[in-house]
Amino acid sequence: MKYSAFFFLLLLTCLYLSLAQGSYENCCLKYVRNVPRHLRKTVTAYRIQETDGSCNIRAIVFIRNNGKVFCADPKIHWTNMLINRLKRANKEKKVKSGNL
Template identity: 35%
Template sequence: MKRVLVVLVCLSIIIFSVSAVPNPILKSCCRNYSSTVPKFTRIQEHAIQEKDGRCRIKAVVFKLKKKRVCSDPDNNEVKKLLEKLSKKEQRG
């Protein structure tokens, strides 16, 4: 019985550790929004930054070839871009 309990505790620790790993795009928090929205063709990856204890603002983070761009998720251009990216991901 003790072995089963030890195994369950170890598995729980491993699962918690893996799930707590941050998204590689979000190495640091966005502090403000960029004044420009990137072009669809330049975007390599994207992620959503949540407003939580670690980050002060909610943002969409677009990873481009040499930089990352922080965008306002309430911006209509950004919303359209996210829809387009979502459709691209669904197609494969």
């Protein structure tokens, strides 16, 4: 009886740890310090990560045209410049598609 209870607790512990690891799957855990300009030009979209649930830091998650992502500090100047460039590009796309 003792062994079955022990194995049951061991199984629950392993299950808990595997679920806890999965919660960080879509969260940035650290920032990149600097991104070369040629890589910034490949950014096509971004999303904002807030500090809620399992995400510990506020970050901007940039998505490149090949699907790779990197996380940046929203307080850094180049991060805000890149967000503004993406917003302008999206506005231009909407205007061009509306005129056709």
